[in-house]
Amino acid sequence: MTANPILLQKKYSRVIECFAKKQGLSLDAALKSFYYSETYQLIRDGVSDMHCMSDAYLAEELEQEYIGKMTDKCR
DSSP: OOOOHHHHHHHHHHHHHHHHHHHTOOHHHHHHHHHTSHHHHHHHHTGGGGGGSOHHHHHHHHHHHHHHHHHHHHO
């Protein structure tokens, strides 16, 4: 299923804002992290109706992915 592009853009902005607050990041840093994430690709491609998940859930998924990437960099 594909979502309306305008609604997706609004969803992206809410998820990015929630993620930035949780991680204490600037909106620019959160935006960059979001657009390079696997979570974004899944939402964009309509996989498993990810766009139907709550903003908080998607921000949590993004947070877990971000922490995983940061942990991998430290190894």
